[in-house]
Amino acid sequence: MASLYVALLHYPMRNREGEIVATSVTPIDVHDIARTARTYGAARYFVVTPVPTQRAIVWRIRGFWTEGERIREKSRRGEAIEYMVAAEDLEETLALIEEGEGRAPFLVATSARPSNKTVVSYDDLAARLRSDGPPVYILFGTGWGMADELIDACDAILPPIMPDAAFNHLSVRAATAITLDRVAGDRQVTG
Amino acid sequence: MASLYVALLHYPMRNREGEIVATSVTPIDVHDIARTARTYGAARYFVVTPVPTQRAIVWRIRGFWTEGERIREKSRRGEAIEYMVAAEDLEETLALIEEGEGRAPFLVATSARPSNKTVVSYDDLAARLRSDGPPVYILFGTGWGMADELIDACDAILPPIMPDAAFNHLSVRAATAITLDRVAGDRQVTG
Numbered sequence: 117m118a119s120l121y122v123a124l125l126h127y128p129m130r131n132r133e134g135e136i137v138a139t140s141v142t143p144i145d146v147h148d149i150a151r152t153a154r155t156y157g158a159a160r161y162f163v164v165t166p167v168p169t170q171r172a173i174v175w176r177i178r179g180f181w182t183e184g185e186r187i188r189e190k191s192r193r194g195e196a197i198e199y200m201v202a203a204e205d206l207e208e209t210l211a212l213i214e215e216g217e218g219r220a221p222f223l224v225a226t227s228a229r230p231s232n233k234t235v236v237s238y239d240d241l242a243a244r245l246r247s248d249g250p251p252v253y254i255l256f257g258t259g260w261g262m263a264d265e266l267i268d269a270c271d272a273i274l275p276p277i278m279p280d281a282a283f284n285h286l287s288v289r290a291a292t293a294i295t296l297d298r299v300a301g302d303r304q305v306t307g
Numbered sequence: 308m309a310s311l312y313v314a315l316l317h318y319p320m321r322n323r324e325g326e327i328v329a330t331s332v333t334p335i336d337v338h339d340i341a342r343t344a345r346t347y348g349a350a351r352y353f354v355v356t357p358v359p360t361q362r363a364i365v366w367r368i369r370g371f372w373t374e375g376e377r378i379r380e381k382s383r384r385g386e387a388i389e390y391m392v393a394a395e396d397l398e399e400t401l402a403l404i405e406e407g408e409g410r411a412p413f414l415v416a417t418s419a420r421p422s423n424k425t426v427v428s429y430d431d432l433a434a435r436l437r438s439d440g441p442p443v444y445i446l447f448g449t450g451w452g453m454a455d456e457l458i459d460a461c462d463a464i465l466p467p468i469m470p471d472a473a474f475n476h477l478s479v480r481a482a483t484a485i486t487l488d489r490v491a492g493d494r495q496v497t498g
Contacts, residue, residue, distance in 0.1 A: 144335055147478070148478045148480055148481055151474075151476055151477055151478055151481065152477060152478075152481045154474040155468075155469050155472050155474055155475055155476070155477055156469070156472070157472070157473075192474065192476050193476070195474055196474055196476065277346075277488070278346050278347070278492070281346050281347070281348070282348075283342075283345040283346055283383065283386055283387055284346055285342055285346070285383050285384070285387065286342055286343060286346055286484070287338070287339045287342055287343070287480070289339055289478070289480050289481060289484075290339055290342065290343045290480060290481070290483075290484035291484075292481075293477070293480075293481035293482075293484040293485050294484050294485060294488045294492075297468070297485045297488065297489070298488070301469070301485075
């Protein structure tokens with residue numbers, strides 16, 4: 117079974133005017149996506165931001181739930197959050213994955229908008245995850261979506277989730293959950 | 308096509324000690340689930356709490372995004388939130404649905420835990436939503452899950468989402484997204 121990696125990226129993103137910006141870390145994204153990623157057996161959940169103080173916030177949230185008082189509470193949140201790692205940029209996370217896996221991952225972009233990028237279907241990505249092929253690394257954006265240069269750097273992109281819906285503005289927390297359920301929902305993750 | 312209704316319930320819920328409590332409304336649940344429900348074509352998203360001041364908070368969030376300044380911004384959030392209604396209890400929402408639809412809905416509970424309740428599979432519920440049968444009304448809980456009496460009052464329960472996962476503690480925001488994608492993801496919602 118191929119390993120699954122997930123990242124939430126905060127740069128380079130578009131803002132509502134289409135400008136390239138670094139978005140702020142949202143603590144609920146750290147929590148929700150950590151829980152979703154762990155449920156679907158992700159090996160790591162990377163929260164990626166170039167801003168050092170934002171990475172410090174991410175590590176502090178992690179520490180609160182994995183160390184000290186909280187480990188004595190009846191909460192299993194720390195079990196999910198301990199799989200979360202703050203990183204400076206995509207390159208750092210790719211180096212960590214290659215170091216651990218011995219090969220580069222199949223890098224997959226996501227977007228709510230149609231794209232000219234090579235598409236990998238949800239079923240094909242699910243088949244990759246059931247195979248013994250290279251790890252699969254799925255990137256999720258924030259703000260008004262990933263910069264084109266970031267999508268271009270990926271091997272493929274997943275189709276928008278509900279392209280024909282009259283309203284199609286899912287939160288990244290919902291989009292992550294739906295995407296992982298579609299591609300990893302039939303893996304038995306008991307380890 | 309049968310109508311789809313969604314509720315987030317804050318009473319009667321269990322707390323971590325198993326006691327029956329009213330949980331607090333979480334604004335991010337209002338937003339995220341409104342966006343998910345609208346994407347999957349729900350006719351209404353009910354936020355249900357017996358606490359009047361909590362309902363006032365829900366209405367205030369709704370008003371902020373659907374009226375006044377915010378309608379002039381480049382945000383489509385109000386389009387989702389205007390489908391959201393605060394209600395006092397399950398009975399009030401059932402009366403609203405019956406009034407609008409002319410018949411009672413098929414009432415479906417959800418839980419992260421296995422249950423003795425009659426199970427309706429995701430595929431069977433999807434088939435109901437594609438049919439011209441009665442509306443489907445799916446309830447989501449908060450805190451440590453719905454009280455047994457609430458589950459007993461439903462016609463059926465959906466199976467837990469990832470019952471065999473080593474970690475299975477999804478946020479209600481993630482669980483709602485996954486559930487609606489499984490049961491309503493193949494409906495063309497363009498209206």
